[in-house]
Amino acid sequence: MPFQSAFERPTTVGPLAQILHAAIDTGIARAAFEDALIFVRTRTRPWIDSGIEKAVDDPLTLHSFGRLGIRLHAAEALLERAGEFLDVAQADSSAEHVAAASIAVAEARAISTEISLAAGSTLFELAGSQSTLAEHGLDRHWRNARVHTLHDPVRWKFHAIGNYYLNDTNPPLRGTI
Numbered sequence: 001m002p003f004q005s006a007f008e009r010p011t012t013v014g015p016l017a018q019i020l021h022a023a024i025d026t027g028i029a030r031a032a033f034e035d036a037l038i039f040v041r042t043r044t045r046p047w048i049d050s051g052i053e054k055a056v057d058d059p060l061t062l063h064s065f066g067r068l069g070i071r072l073h074a075a076e077a078l079l080e081r082a083g084e085f086l087d088v089a090q091a092d093s094s095a096e097h098v099a100a101a102s103i104a105v106a107e108a109r110a111i112s113t114e115i116s117l118a119a120g121s122t123l124f125e126l127a128g129s130q131s132t133l134a135e136h137g138l139d140r141h142w143r144n145a146r147v148h149t150l151h152d153p154v155r156w157k158f159h160a161i162g163n164y165y166l167n168d169t170n171p172p173l174r175g176t177i
Contacts, residue, residue, distance in 0.1 A: 007173040010098035014175035015105040025112035032119035032141035039127040082108040099170035106157040113154040116145035
């Protein structure tokens with residue numbers, strides 16, 4: 001049976017597969033965020049010109065952690081919301097419900113891509129050069145995010161989301177949105 005035949009009619013196969021990717025990316029972001037918190041609290045020194053004694057008191061570091069935390073919580077909330085849309089679509093696989101679920105999952109996938117990459121990268125900026133040492137293994141977060149988020153180009157998710165809202169165009173019936 002050809003793969004595409006699974007998508008000849010509205011089905012939740014695509015959004016179910018995609019929500020798993022969003023959950024993985026959100027998990028990568030969560031792990032990077034938590035490891036960054038630990039590292040900055042326990043190992044990071046303040047910037048020489050900051051005039052503070054502890055890195056945890058740096059207002060720019062506090063701002064960055066606040067921003068990352070908000071974006072992470074937004075990704076987690078959109079992931080949960082996408083699951084609710086999927087529940088509805090599984091109970092009633094109409095074109096309308098499957099499209100709404102696909103878009104909700106695409107939204108979760110788009111933000112999870114962005115926050116996993118941001119958390120994996122910002123970790124080093126906030127934790128400092130010592131955090132790049134192989135002995136800490138913190139590069140795994142950025143590497144995992146970068147490799148996993150390449151699975152489906154996020155730019156096409158933004159396209160499908162915009163087309164859905166602006167032009168009332170349902171996303172394509174395949175497992176990539």
